[in-house]
Amino acid sequence: QQPVQSPQAVILREGEDAVINCSSSKALYSVHWYRQKHGEAPVFLMILLKGGEQKGHDKISASFNEKKQQSSLYLTASQLSYSGTYFCGTDAGGGADGLTFGKGTHLIIQP
């Protein structure tokens, strides 16, 4: 079942902060976050694993609430380069079932 992302879109001024949420109805093994710019491949940002382990870029922070099956991606002091569509991909089978992606959150950073 597809995870639900919110908000669908957000517009920020450079330097402002944003939070993108991802919610699943299934018990999750991990949550993966990707950013995709128009016409380009999705780029890996972070993995959050059941049990608290995280793997990803130092400048990206995120959380995973295992009880609620929710994850949030925190973008602080946003830069123009942060613009794009952010997808969460959820894994309920420890990799056995692949990732199920949400519909994405469109982020626009204005100067």
Added chain:
Amino acid sequence: EAGVVQSPRYKIIEKKQPVAFWCNPISGHNTLYWYLQNLGQGPELLIRYENEEAVDDSQLPKDRFSAERLKGVDSTLKIQPAELGDSAVYLCASSRSGQGYNEQFFGPGTRLTVL
């Protein structure tokens, strides 16, 4: 290291014609994925390979879609015959293994337009 390579980048065909997409994953990555991405949507998994074995093809429309990864390295996805609704971006991704803690690396995709 070199990224995931896909070709062609763009393909325009008439409906009912066949089409094939090629993917070369990152060296050493055992797991290969084919995704379909419609405009404004997230990627949807079509098929996943562990080496040369298709371990998850439940979402692949087998009446017209086929895929192979003969030597456990590069892969081909084929559609025959193509329909108007197949217009989308076809993404290939790879990871070291299929375990959930491994990130997937995506290729640039093939944008298919069926007329």
